[in-house]
Amino acid sequence: MTAVDELRARLRGVIAPTVTPFAEDGELWFPGVRRVIDFLVEADVTAIIPGDLIGECLSLTLDERRALIAESVQAVGxxxxxxxNAADASLQNAIDLGRFSRKADVDLIKLGLPYPYTPAAATMLDMLRRIDDAVDMPFLVESSDALTIPLEVIASLCERPNFVGVEEWGSDIGRMDRLFSEFSRRLVVLPSGEAALLFLCLRGAPGLIAAEANFAPRFMSEFLGASQRRDLDRALALFGRRRRYRDLFREGLARGVPLFTPYAKAAMAILGLPVGPPRPPLAPLTEGETARLREVLRQEFDLLVGGA
Structure with a gap:
Protein backbone atom coordinates (compact mmCIF):
# COMPACT_ATOMS: atom_id res chain seq x y z
CA MET A 1 0.00 0.00 0.00
CA THR A 2 1.41 3.39 -1.01
CA ALA A 3 1.41 6.47 1.22
CA VAL A 4 -1.44 7.92 -0.85
CA ASP A 5 -3.43 4.68 -0.44
CA GLU A 6 -2.90 4.88 3.31
CA LEU A 7 -4.11 8.48 3.29
CA ARG A 8 -7.29 7.50 1.45
CA ALA A 9 -7.91 4.87 4.09
CA ARG A 10 -7.65 7.54 6.82
CA LEU A 11 -10.26 9.81 5.22
CA ARG A 12 -13.17 8.02 6.83
CA GLY A 13 -15.63 8.79 9.57
CA VAL A 14 -16.56 12.30 10.67
CA ILE A 15 -14.42 15.15 9.34
CA ALA A 16 -14.86 18.59 10.90
CA PRO A 17 -14.34 21.85 8.99
CA THR A 18 -13.44 23.71 12.15
CA VAL A 19 -14.63 27.11 13.29
CA THR A 20 -11.94 29.74 13.83
CA PRO A 21 -11.77 30.99 17.42
CA PHE A 22 -11.33 34.74 17.88
CA ALA A 23 -10.45 36.69 21.01
CA GLU A 24 -12.51 39.67 22.14
CA ASP A 25 -10.26 41.99 20.15
CA GLY A 26 -10.97 40.03 16.96
CA GLU A 27 -7.53 38.42 16.71
CA LEU A 28 -6.93 34.69 16.25
CA TRP A 29 -7.25 32.92 19.60
CA PHE A 30 -4.88 29.96 19.62
CA PRO A 31 -5.87 28.59 23.06
CA GLY A 32 -9.37 28.27 21.60
CA VAL A 33 -7.98 26.42 18.58
CA ARG A 34 -6.32 23.90 20.89
CA ARG A 35 -9.46 23.43 22.99
CA VAL A 36 -11.59 22.77 19.92
CA ILE A 37 -9.10 20.24 18.58
CA ASP A 38 -8.87 18.41 21.92
CA PHE A 39 -12.68 18.22 22.04
CA LEU A 40 -12.82 16.77 18.52
CA VAL A 41 -10.06 14.24 19.20
CA GLU A 42 -11.93 13.01 22.27
CA ALA A 43 -15.05 12.58 20.11
CA ASP A 44 -13.14 10.40 17.59
CA VAL A 45 -13.30 12.90 14.74
CA THR A 46 -10.90 11.55 12.11
CA ALA A 47 -9.77 14.77 10.41
CA ILE A 48 -10.15 18.55 10.49
CA ILE A 49 -10.14 21.27 7.86
CA PRO A 50 -9.05 24.52 9.55
CA GLY A 51 -9.83 27.80 7.83
CA ASP A 52 -12.57 26.44 5.56
CA LEU A 53 -15.76 28.36 4.74
CA ILE A 54 -17.22 27.78 8.20
CA GLY A 55 -13.80 28.80 9.52
CA GLU A 56 -14.33 32.24 7.94
CA CYS A 57 -11.55 31.89 5.37
CA LEU A 58 -12.97 34.85 3.44
CA SER A 59 -12.43 37.04 6.52
CA LEU A 60 -8.89 35.85 7.22
CA THR A 61 -5.71 37.37 5.84
CA LEU A 62 -3.24 35.07 4.12
CA ASP A 63 -0.94 35.35 7.11
CA GLU A 64 -3.80 34.35 9.41
CA ARG A 65 -4.65 31.38 7.21
CA ARG A 66 -1.05 30.23 7.37
CA ALA A 67 -0.88 30.73 11.13
CA LEU A 68 -4.11 28.80 11.63
CA ILE A 69 -2.84 25.86 9.57
CA ALA A 70 0.46 25.75 11.47
CA GLU A 71 -1.21 26.00 14.88
CA SER A 72 -3.74 23.31 13.99
CA VAL A 73 -1.05 20.86 12.89
CA GLN A 74 0.88 21.46 16.09
CA ALA A 75 -2.22 21.11 18.28
CA VAL A 76 -3.30 17.90 16.56
CA GLY A 77 0.11 16.33 17.10
CA ASN A 85 -7.37 24.62 2.94
CA ALA A 86 -5.53 26.04 -0.07
CA ALA A 87 -8.65 27.05 -1.99
CA ASP A 88 -8.41 30.66 -3.16
CA ALA A 89 -9.61 32.83 -6.04
CA SER A 90 -5.98 33.66 -6.79
CA LEU A 91 -3.94 30.90 -8.40
CA GLN A 92 -0.74 32.19 -6.81
CA ASN A 93 -2.35 32.40 -3.37
CA ALA A 94 -3.55 28.81 -3.74
CA ILE A 95 -0.04 27.70 -4.64
CA ASP A 96 1.49 29.66 -1.75
CA LEU A 97 -1.03 28.22 0.73
CA GLY A 98 -0.43 24.73 -0.63
CA ARG A 99 3.34 25.06 -0.31
CA PHE A 100 3.01 26.44 3.20
CA SER A 101 0.66 23.59 4.13
CA ARG A 102 3.18 21.06 2.90
CA LYS A 103 5.97 22.63 4.97
CA ALA A 104 3.64 22.67 7.97
CA ASP A 105 3.20 18.88 7.60
CA VAL A 106 -0.50 18.73 6.83
CA ASP A 107 -1.66 15.36 5.50
CA LEU A 108 -3.25 16.77 2.35
CA ILE A 109 -4.65 20.00 0.94
CA LYS A 110 -8.08 20.99 -0.27
CA LEU A 111 -8.49 22.85 -3.56
CA GLY A 112 -11.50 24.64 -5.01
CA LEU A 113 -12.53 26.73 -7.95
CA PRO A 114 -11.76 30.49 -7.97
CA TYR A 115 -14.92 31.76 -6.25
CA PRO A 116 -17.03 33.52 -7.50
CA TYR A 117 -15.87 32.72 -11.04
CA THR A 118 -17.08 29.65 -12.94
CA PRO A 119 -14.36 28.94 -15.50
CA ALA A 120 -14.69 26.57 -18.44
CA ALA A 121 -13.80 22.94 -17.81
CA ALA A 122 -10.45 23.24 -19.59
CA THR A 123 -9.54 26.27 -17.46
CA MET A 124 -10.55 24.45 -14.26
CA LEU A 125 -8.36 21.51 -15.18
CA ASP A 126 -5.43 23.74 -16.08
CA MET A 127 -5.65 25.62 -12.78
CA LEU A 128 -5.81 22.45 -10.67
CA ARG A 129 -2.95 20.87 -12.60
CA ARG A 130 -0.81 23.96 -12.08
CA ILE A 131 -1.38 23.86 -8.35
CA ASP A 132 -0.57 20.16 -8.20
CA ASP A 133 2.59 20.66 -10.26
CA ALA A 134 3.74 23.47 -7.97
CA VAL A 135 2.83 21.90 -4.62
CA ASP A 136 3.14 18.14 -5.29
CA MET A 137 1.22 16.68 -2.37
CA PRO A 138 -2.07 14.78 -1.94
CA PHE A 139 -5.17 16.88 -2.55
CA LEU A 140 -8.93 16.72 -2.68
CA VAL A 141 -11.22 19.06 -4.59
CA GLU A 142 -14.49 20.68 -3.58
CA SER A 143 -17.53 20.75 -5.86
CA SER A 144 -20.85 22.49 -5.17
CA ASP A 145 -23.95 23.66 -7.01
CA ALA A 146 -22.44 27.14 -7.34
CA LEU A 147 -19.01 25.92 -8.48
CA THR A 148 -19.46 22.46 -9.96
CA ILE A 149 -16.43 20.51 -11.13
CA PRO A 150 -17.58 18.49 -14.16
CA LEU A 151 -17.08 14.73 -14.03
CA GLU A 152 -14.82 14.87 -17.07
CA VAL A 153 -12.47 17.16 -15.12
CA ILE A 154 -12.51 14.70 -12.23
CA ALA A 155 -11.74 11.88 -14.67
CA SER A 156 -8.76 13.79 -16.04
CA LEU A 157 -7.48 14.58 -12.54
CA CYS A 158 -7.55 10.85 -11.75
CA GLU A 159 -4.46 10.54 -13.93
CA ARG A 160 -2.59 12.39 -11.16
CA PRO A 161 -1.37 10.23 -8.25
CA ASN A 162 -1.80 13.09 -5.76
CA PHE A 163 -5.56 13.33 -6.41
CA VAL A 164 -7.22 11.45 -3.54
CA GLY A 165 -10.79 12.67 -3.15
CA VAL A 166 -13.79 14.91 -3.75
CA GLU A 167 -15.83 16.89 -1.26
CA GLU A 168 -19.29 16.99 -2.84
CA TRP A 169 -21.98 19.35 -1.58
CA GLY A 170 -24.17 19.72 -4.62
CA SER A 171 -27.81 18.69 -4.93
CA ASP A 172 -27.89 16.96 -8.33
CA ILE A 173 -28.70 13.34 -7.44
CA GLY A 174 -27.91 12.08 -10.93
CA ARG A 175 -24.47 13.66 -10.86
CA MET A 176 -23.76 12.34 -7.37
CA ASP A 177 -24.79 8.83 -8.38
CA ARG A 178 -22.43 8.92 -11.36
CA LEU A 179 -19.66 10.40 -9.23
CA PHE A 180 -19.92 7.59 -6.71
CA SER A 181 -20.45 4.82 -9.27
CA GLU A 182 -17.57 5.84 -11.50
CA PHE A 183 -14.97 7.12 -9.05
CA SER A 184 -15.47 5.73 -5.53
CA ARG A 185 -12.97 2.91 -6.10
CA ARG A 186 -10.29 5.40 -7.13
CA LEU A 187 -11.22 8.37 -4.92
CA VAL A 188 -12.62 9.06 -1.48
CA VAL A 189 -16.02 10.66 -2.10
CA LEU A 190 -16.97 12.76 0.94
CA PRO A 191 -20.42 14.39 1.13
CA SER A 192 -21.09 17.75 2.72
CA GLY A 193 -24.03 20.15 2.74
CA GLU A 194 -27.49 18.60 2.79
CA ALA A 195 -28.71 16.59 -0.22
CA ALA A 196 -25.25 15.15 -0.81
CA LEU A 197 -24.92 14.18 2.84
CA LEU A 198 -28.05 12.05 2.82
CA PHE A 199 -27.67 10.52 -0.63
CA LEU A 200 -23.96 9.72 -0.57
CA CYS A 201 -23.90 8.40 3.00
CA LEU A 202 -26.73 6.01 2.10
CA ARG A 203 -24.88 5.21 -1.12
CA GLY A 204 -21.86 4.07 0.88
CA ALA A 205 -19.56 7.05 1.40
CA PRO A 206 -16.80 6.19 3.90
CA GLY A 207 -17.06 9.51 5.71
CA LEU A 208 -18.68 12.93 5.78
CA ILE A 209 -17.75 16.58 6.23
CA ALA A 210 -20.18 18.53 8.39
CA ALA A 211 -20.20 21.88 10.16
CA GLU A 212 -22.26 20.28 12.94
CA ALA A 213 -19.25 18.13 13.81
CA ASN A 214 -17.89 21.18 15.66
CA PHE A 215 -20.48 20.79 18.42
CA ALA A 216 -22.25 17.44 17.80
CA PRO A 217 -19.58 15.08 16.43
CA ARG A 218 -21.05 11.97 18.01
CA PHE A 219 -24.47 12.76 16.55
CA MET A 220 -22.93 12.97 13.07
CA SER A 221 -21.03 9.74 13.70
CA GLU A 222 -24.29 8.03 14.64
CA PHE A 223 -25.90 9.26 11.41
CA LEU A 224 -22.96 8.00 9.35
CA GLY A 225 -23.04 4.63 11.10
CA ALA A 226 -26.78 4.20 10.55
CA SER A 227 -26.33 5.07 6.87
CA GLN A 228 -23.48 2.61 6.43
CA ARG A 229 -25.51 -0.16 8.13
CA ARG A 230 -28.38 0.66 5.72
CA ASP A 231 -30.59 1.35 8.75
CA LEU A 232 -32.79 3.64 6.68
CA ASP A 233 -35.33 4.49 9.38
CA ARG A 234 -32.64 5.54 11.85
CA ALA A 235 -30.61 7.45 9.26
CA LEU A 236 -33.67 9.38 8.05
CA ALA A 237 -34.74 10.16 11.61
CA LEU A 238 -31.31 11.57 12.46
CA PHE A 239 -31.15 13.48 9.19
CA GLY A 240 -34.55 15.02 9.96
CA ARG A 241 -33.32 16.16 13.36
CA ARG A 242 -30.28 17.77 11.77
CA ARG A 243 -32.55 19.42 9.21
CA ARG A 244 -34.56 21.07 11.98
CA TYR A 245 -31.35 22.67 13.20
CA ARG A 246 -30.55 23.94 9.72
CA ASP A 247 -34.10 25.26 9.36
CA LEU A 248 -33.08 27.91 11.90
CA PHE A 249 -30.95 29.63 9.26
CA ARG A 250 -32.17 28.20 5.96
CA GLU A 251 -33.46 31.57 4.74
CA GLY A 252 -30.01 33.08 5.17
CA LEU A 253 -28.39 30.22 3.28
CA ALA A 254 -30.79 30.84 0.40
CA ARG A 255 -29.44 34.41 0.25
CA GLY A 256 -25.88 33.11 0.14
CA VAL A 257 -25.02 34.08 3.73
CA PRO A 258 -23.02 31.34 5.54
CA LEU A 259 -25.06 31.50 8.74
CA PHE A 260 -23.86 28.04 9.75
CA THR A 261 -20.81 29.88 11.14
CA PRO A 262 -22.50 32.10 13.77
CA TYR A 263 -24.92 29.27 14.62
CA ALA A 264 -22.12 26.75 15.13
CA LYS A 265 -20.16 29.25 17.24
CA ALA A 266 -23.23 30.01 19.34
CA ALA A 267 -23.91 26.29 19.80
CA MET A 268 -20.37 25.74 21.03
CA ALA A 269 -20.68 28.60 23.50
CA ILE A 270 -23.95 27.17 24.82
CA LEU A 271 -22.23 23.81 25.33
CA GLY A 272 -19.33 25.34 27.26
CA LEU A 273 -16.78 25.61 24.46
CA PRO A 274 -16.66 29.35 23.66
CA VAL A 275 -14.84 30.30 20.46
CA GLY A 276 -15.64 34.00 20.25
CA PRO A 277 -17.92 35.86 17.85
CA PRO A 278 -17.77 35.68 14.06
CA ARG A 279 -16.03 38.45 12.19
CA PRO A 280 -18.02 41.06 10.24
CA PRO A 281 -19.92 40.96 7.97
CA LEU A 282 -21.28 38.00 9.95
CA ALA A 283 -22.93 38.90 13.24
CA PRO A 284 -23.54 37.04 16.52
CA LEU A 285 -26.99 35.61 17.17
CA THR A 286 -29.65 37.70 18.87
CA GLU A 287 -31.04 36.64 22.24
CA GLY A 288 -34.12 35.23 20.54
CA GLU A 289 -32.08 33.26 18.02
CA THR A 290 -29.89 31.92 20.80
CA ALA A 291 -32.93 30.79 22.79
CA ARG A 292 -34.35 28.92 19.79
CA LEU A 293 -30.97 27.35 19.11
CA ARG A 294 -30.67 26.21 22.72
CA GLU A 295 -34.00 24.43 22.46
CA VAL A 296 -33.03 22.70 19.21
CA LEU A 297 -29.76 21.51 20.73
CA ARG A 298 -31.71 20.01 23.60
CA GLN A 299 -34.54 18.47 21.58
CA GLU A 300 -32.88 17.37 18.34
CA PHE A 301 -29.27 16.66 19.29
CA ASP A 302 -29.94 15.40 22.84
CA LEU A 303 -27.21 17.70 24.11
CA LEU A 304 -27.07 18.89 27.68
CA VAL A 305 -27.23 22.67 27.59
CA GLY A 306 -27.03 25.24 30.32
CA GLY A 307 -29.25 28.23 30.89
CA ALA A 308 -32.97 28.69 30.42
Missing part, protein backbone atom coordinates in the same frame (compact mmCIF):
# COMPACT_ATOMS: atom_id res chain seq x y z
CA UNK A 78 -0.61 13.39 14.82
CA UNK A 79 -3.84 12.41 16.57
CA UNK A 80 -5.91 12.84 13.40
CA UNK A 81 -5.46 14.03 9.84
CA UNK A 82 -5.22 17.73 8.98
CA UNK A 83 -6.44 19.05 5.64
CA UNK A 84 -4.86 22.38 4.71
Missing amino acids: GRMAVVG
Whole structure:
Protein backbone atom coordinates (compact mmCIF):
# COMPACT_ATOMS: atom_id res chain seq x y z
CA MET A 1 0.00 0.00 0.00
CA THR A 2 1.41 3.39 -1.01
CA ALA A 3 1.41 6.47 1.22
CA VAL A 4 -1.44 7.92 -0.85
CA ASP A 5 -3.43 4.68 -0.44
CA GLU A 6 -2.90 4.88 3.31
CA LEU A 7 -4.11 8.48 3.29
CA ARG A 8 -7.29 7.50 1.45
CA ALA A 9 -7.91 4.87 4.09
CA ARG A 10 -7.65 7.54 6.82
CA LEU A 11 -10.26 9.81 5.22
CA ARG A 12 -13.17 8.02 6.83
CA GLY A 13 -15.63 8.79 9.57
CA VAL A 14 -16.56 12.30 10.67
CA ILE A 15 -14.42 15.15 9.34
CA ALA A 16 -14.86 18.59 10.90
CA PRO A 17 -14.34 21.85 8.99
CA THR A 18 -13.44 23.71 12.15
CA VAL A 19 -14.63 27.11 13.29
CA THR A 20 -11.94 29.74 13.83
CA PRO A 21 -11.77 30.99 17.42
CA PHE A 22 -11.33 34.74 17.88
CA ALA A 23 -10.45 36.69 21.01
CA GLU A 24 -12.51 39.67 22.14
CA ASP A 25 -10.26 41.99 20.15
CA GLY A 26 -10.97 40.03 16.96
CA GLU A 27 -7.53 38.42 16.71
CA LEU A 28 -6.93 34.69 16.25
CA TRP A 29 -7.25 32.92 19.60
CA PHE A 30 -4.88 29.96 19.62
CA PRO A 31 -5.87 28.59 23.06
CA GLY A 32 -9.37 28.27 21.60
CA VAL A 33 -7.98 26.42 18.58
CA ARG A 34 -6.32 23.90 20.89
CA ARG A 35 -9.46 23.43 22.99
CA VAL A 36 -11.59 22.77 19.92
CA ILE A 37 -9.10 20.24 18.58
CA ASP A 38 -8.87 18.41 21.92
CA PHE A 39 -12.68 18.22 22.04
CA LEU A 40 -12.82 16.77 18.52
CA VAL A 41 -10.06 14.24 19.20
CA GLU A 42 -11.93 13.01 22.27
CA ALA A 43 -15.05 12.58 20.11
CA ASP A 44 -13.14 10.40 17.59
CA VAL A 45 -13.30 12.90 14.74
CA THR A 46 -10.90 11.55 12.11
CA ALA A 47 -9.77 14.77 10.41
CA ILE A 48 -10.15 18.55 10.49
CA ILE A 49 -10.14 21.27 7.86
CA PRO A 50 -9.05 24.52 9.55
CA GLY A 51 -9.83 27.80 7.83
CA ASP A 52 -12.57 26.44 5.56
CA LEU A 53 -15.76 28.36 4.74
CA ILE A 54 -17.22 27.78 8.20
CA GLY A 55 -13.80 28.80 9.52
CA GLU A 56 -14.33 32.24 7.94
CA CYS A 57 -11.55 31.89 5.37
CA LEU A 58 -12.97 34.85 3.44
CA SER A 59 -12.43 37.04 6.52
CA LEU A 60 -8.89 35.85 7.22
CA THR A 61 -5.71 37.37 5.84
CA LEU A 62 -3.24 35.07 4.12
CA ASP A 63 -0.94 35.35 7.11
CA GLU A 64 -3.80 34.35 9.41
CA ARG A 65 -4.65 31.38 7.21
CA ARG A 66 -1.05 30.23 7.37
CA ALA A 67 -0.88 30.73 11.13
CA LEU A 68 -4.11 28.80 11.63
CA ILE A 69 -2.84 25.86 9.57
CA ALA A 70 0.46 25.75 11.47
CA GLU A 71 -1.21 26.00 14.88
CA SER A 72 -3.74 23.31 13.99
CA VAL A 73 -1.05 20.86 12.89
CA GLN A 74 0.88 21.46 16.09
CA ALA A 75 -2.22 21.11 18.28
CA VAL A 76 -3.30 17.90 16.56
CA GLY A 77 0.11 16.33 17.10
CA GLY A 78 -0.61 13.39 14.82
CA ARG A 79 -3.84 12.41 16.57
CA MET A 80 -5.91 12.84 13.40
CA ALA A 81 -5.46 14.03 9.84
CA VAL A 82 -5.22 17.73 8.98
CA VAL A 83 -6.44 19.05 5.64
CA GLY A 84 -4.86 22.38 4.71
CA ASN A 85 -7.37 24.62 2.94
CA ALA A 86 -5.53 26.04 -0.07
CA ALA A 87 -8.65 27.05 -1.99
CA ASP A 88 -8.41 30.66 -3.16
CA ALA A 89 -9.61 32.83 -6.04
CA SER A 90 -5.98 33.66 -6.79
CA LEU A 91 -3.94 30.90 -8.40
CA GLN A 92 -0.74 32.19 -6.81
CA ASN A 93 -2.35 32.40 -3.37
CA ALA A 94 -3.55 28.81 -3.74
CA ILE A 95 -0.04 27.70 -4.64
CA ASP A 96 1.49 29.66 -1.75
CA LEU A 97 -1.03 28.22 0.73
CA GLY A 98 -0.43 24.73 -0.63
CA ARG A 99 3.34 25.06 -0.31
CA PHE A 100 3.01 26.44 3.20
CA SER A 101 0.66 23.59 4.13
CA ARG A 102 3.18 21.06 2.90
CA LYS A 103 5.97 22.63 4.97
CA ALA A 104 3.64 22.67 7.97
CA ASP A 105 3.20 18.88 7.60
CA VAL A 106 -0.50 18.73 6.83
CA ASP A 107 -1.66 15.36 5.50
CA LEU A 108 -3.25 16.77 2.35
CA ILE A 109 -4.65 20.00 0.94
CA LYS A 110 -8.08 20.99 -0.27
CA LEU A 111 -8.49 22.85 -3.56
CA GLY A 112 -11.50 24.64 -5.01
CA LEU A 113 -12.53 26.73 -7.95
CA PRO A 114 -11.76 30.49 -7.97
CA TYR A 115 -14.92 31.76 -6.25
CA PRO A 116 -17.03 33.52 -7.50
CA TYR A 117 -15.87 32.72 -11.04
CA THR A 118 -17.08 29.65 -12.94
CA PRO A 119 -14.36 28.94 -15.50
CA ALA A 120 -14.69 26.57 -18.44
CA ALA A 121 -13.80 22.94 -17.81
CA ALA A 122 -10.45 23.24 -19.59
CA THR A 123 -9.54 26.27 -17.46
CA MET A 124 -10.55 24.45 -14.26
CA LEU A 125 -8.36 21.51 -15.18
CA ASP A 126 -5.43 23.74 -16.08
CA MET A 127 -5.65 25.62 -12.78
CA LEU A 128 -5.81 22.45 -10.67
CA ARG A 129 -2.95 20.87 -12.60
CA ARG A 130 -0.81 23.96 -12.08
CA ILE A 131 -1.38 23.86 -8.35
CA ASP A 132 -0.57 20.16 -8.20
CA ASP A 133 2.59 20.66 -10.26
CA ALA A 134 3.74 23.47 -7.97
CA VAL A 135 2.83 21.90 -4.62
CA ASP A 136 3.14 18.14 -5.29
CA MET A 137 1.22 16.68 -2.37
CA PRO A 138 -2.07 14.78 -1.94
CA PHE A 139 -5.17 16.88 -2.55
CA LEU A 140 -8.93 16.72 -2.68
CA VAL A 141 -11.22 19.06 -4.59
CA GLU A 142 -14.49 20.68 -3.58
CA SER A 143 -17.53 20.75 -5.86
CA SER A 144 -20.85 22.49 -5.17
CA ASP A 145 -23.95 23.66 -7.01
CA ALA A 146 -22.44 27.14 -7.34
CA LEU A 147 -19.01 25.92 -8.48
CA THR A 148 -19.46 22.46 -9.96
CA ILE A 149 -16.43 20.51 -11.13
CA PRO A 150 -17.58 18.49 -14.16
CA LEU A 151 -17.08 14.73 -14.03
CA GLU A 152 -14.82 14.87 -17.07
CA VAL A 153 -12.47 17.16 -15.12
CA ILE A 154 -12.51 14.70 -12.23
CA ALA A 155 -11.74 11.88 -14.67
CA SER A 156 -8.76 13.79 -16.04
CA LEU A 157 -7.48 14.58 -12.54
CA CYS A 158 -7.55 10.85 -11.75
CA GLU A 159 -4.46 10.54 -13.93
CA ARG A 160 -2.59 12.39 -11.16
CA PRO A 161 -1.37 10.23 -8.25
CA ASN A 162 -1.80 13.09 -5.76
CA PHE A 163 -5.56 13.33 -6.41
CA VAL A 164 -7.22 11.45 -3.54
CA GLY A 165 -10.79 12.67 -3.15
CA VAL A 166 -13.79 14.91 -3.75
CA GLU A 167 -15.83 16.89 -1.26
CA GLU A 168 -19.29 16.99 -2.84
CA TRP A 169 -21.98 19.35 -1.58
CA GLY A 170 -24.17 19.72 -4.62
CA SER A 171 -27.81 18.69 -4.93
CA ASP A 172 -27.89 16.96 -8.33
CA ILE A 173 -28.70 13.34 -7.44
CA GLY A 174 -27.91 12.08 -10.93
CA ARG A 175 -24.47 13.66 -10.86
CA MET A 176 -23.76 12.34 -7.37
CA ASP A 177 -24.79 8.83 -8.38
CA ARG A 178 -22.43 8.92 -11.36
CA LEU A 179 -19.66 10.40 -9.23
CA PHE A 180 -19.92 7.59 -6.71
CA SER A 181 -20.45 4.82 -9.27
CA GLU A 182 -17.57 5.84 -11.50
CA PHE A 183 -14.97 7.12 -9.05
CA SER A 184 -15.47 5.73 -5.53
CA ARG A 185 -12.97 2.91 -6.10
CA ARG A 186 -10.29 5.40 -7.13
CA LEU A 187 -11.22 8.37 -4.92
CA VAL A 188 -12.62 9.06 -1.48
CA VAL A 189 -16.02 10.66 -2.10
CA LEU A 190 -16.97 12.76 0.94
CA PRO A 191 -20.42 14.39 1.13
CA SER A 192 -21.09 17.75 2.72
CA GLY A 193 -24.03 20.15 2.74
CA GLU A 194 -27.49 18.60 2.79
CA ALA A 195 -28.71 16.59 -0.22
CA ALA A 196 -25.25 15.15 -0.81
CA LEU A 197 -24.92 14.18 2.84
CA LEU A 198 -28.05 12.05 2.82
CA PHE A 199 -27.67 10.52 -0.63
CA LEU A 200 -23.96 9.72 -0.57
CA CYS A 201 -23.90 8.40 3.00
CA LEU A 202 -26.73 6.01 2.10
CA ARG A 203 -24.88 5.21 -1.12
CA GLY A 204 -21.86 4.07 0.88
CA ALA A 205 -19.56 7.05 1.40
CA PRO A 206 -16.80 6.19 3.90
CA GLY A 207 -17.06 9.51 5.71
CA LEU A 208 -18.68 12.93 5.78
CA ILE A 209 -17.75 16.58 6.23
CA ALA A 210 -20.18 18.53 8.39
CA ALA A 211 -20.20 21.88 10.16
CA GLU A 212 -22.26 20.28 12.94
CA ALA A 213 -19.25 18.13 13.81
CA ASN A 214 -17.89 21.18 15.66
CA PHE A 215 -20.48 20.79 18.42
CA ALA A 216 -22.25 17.44 17.80
CA PRO A 217 -19.58 15.08 16.43
CA ARG A 218 -21.05 11.97 18.01
CA PHE A 219 -24.47 12.76 16.55
CA MET A 220 -22.93 12.97 13.07
CA SER A 221 -21.03 9.74 13.70
CA GLU A 222 -24.29 8.03 14.64
CA PHE A 223 -25.90 9.26 11.41
CA LEU A 224 -22.96 8.00 9.35
CA GLY A 225 -23.04 4.63 11.10
CA ALA A 226 -26.78 4.20 10.55
CA SER A 227 -26.33 5.07 6.87
CA GLN A 228 -23.48 2.61 6.43
CA ARG A 229 -25.51 -0.16 8.13
CA ARG A 230 -28.38 0.66 5.72
CA ASP A 231 -30.59 1.35 8.75
CA LEU A 232 -32.79 3.64 6.68
CA ASP A 233 -35.33 4.49 9.38
CA ARG A 234 -32.64 5.54 11.85
CA ALA A 235 -30.61 7.45 9.26
CA LEU A 236 -33.67 9.38 8.05
CA ALA A 237 -34.74 10.16 11.61
CA LEU A 238 -31.31 11.57 12.46
CA PHE A 239 -31.15 13.48 9.19
CA GLY A 240 -34.55 15.02 9.96
CA ARG A 241 -33.32 16.16 13.36
CA ARG A 242 -30.28 17.77 11.77
CA ARG A 243 -32.55 19.42 9.21
CA ARG A 244 -34.56 21.07 11.98
CA TYR A 245 -31.35 22.67 13.20
CA ARG A 246 -30.55 23.94 9.72
CA ASP A 247 -34.10 25.26 9.36
CA LEU A 248 -33.08 27.91 11.90
CA PHE A 249 -30.95 29.63 9.26
CA ARG A 250 -32.17 28.20 5.96
CA GLU A 251 -33.46 31.57 4.74
CA GLY A 252 -30.01 33.08 5.17
CA LEU A 253 -28.39 30.22 3.28
CA ALA A 254 -30.79 30.84 0.40
CA ARG A 255 -29.44 34.41 0.25
CA GLY A 256 -25.88 33.11 0.14
CA VAL A 257 -25.02 34.08 3.73
CA PRO A 258 -23.02 31.34 5.54
CA LEU A 259 -25.06 31.50 8.74
CA PHE A 260 -23.86 28.04 9.75
CA THR A 261 -20.81 29.88 11.14
CA PRO A 262 -22.50 32.10 13.77
CA TYR A 263 -24.92 29.27 14.62
CA ALA A 264 -22.12 26.75 15.13
CA LYS A 265 -20.16 29.25 17.24
CA ALA A 266 -23.23 30.01 19.34
CA ALA A 267 -23.91 26.29 19.80
CA MET A 268 -20.37 25.74 21.03
CA ALA A 269 -20.68 28.60 23.50
CA ILE A 270 -23.95 27.17 24.82
CA LEU A 271 -22.23 23.81 25.33
CA GLY A 272 -19.33 25.34 27.26
CA LEU A 273 -16.78 25.61 24.46
CA PRO A 274 -16.66 29.35 23.66
CA VAL A 275 -14.84 30.30 20.46
CA GLY A 276 -15.64 34.00 20.25
CA PRO A 277 -17.92 35.86 17.85
CA PRO A 278 -17.77 35.68 14.06
CA ARG A 279 -16.03 38.45 12.19
CA PRO A 280 -18.02 41.06 10.24
CA PRO A 281 -19.92 40.96 7.97
CA LEU A 282 -21.28 38.00 9.95
CA ALA A 283 -22.93 38.90 13.24
CA PRO A 284 -23.54 37.04 16.52
CA LEU A 285 -26.99 35.61 17.17
CA THR A 286 -29.65 37.70 18.87
CA GLU A 287 -31.04 36.64 22.24
CA GLY A 288 -34.12 35.23 20.54
CA GLU A 289 -32.08 33.26 18.02
CA THR A 290 -29.89 31.92 20.80
CA ALA A 291 -32.93 30.79 22.79
CA ARG A 292 -34.35 28.92 19.79
CA LEU A 293 -30.97 27.35 19.11
CA ARG A 294 -30.67 26.21 22.72
CA GLU A 295 -34.00 24.43 22.46
CA VAL A 296 -33.03 22.70 19.21
CA LEU A 297 -29.76 21.51 20.73
CA ARG A 298 -31.71 20.01 23.60
CA GLN A 299 -34.54 18.47 21.58
CA GLU A 300 -32.88 17.37 18.34
CA PHE A 301 -29.27 16.66 19.29
CA ASP A 302 -29.94 15.40 22.84
CA LEU A 303 -27.21 17.70 24.11
CA LEU A 304 -27.07 18.89 27.68
CA VAL A 305 -27.23 22.67 27.59
CA GLY A 306 -27.03 25.24 30.32
CA GLY A 307 -29.25 28.23 30.89
CA ALA A 308 -32.97 28.69 30.42
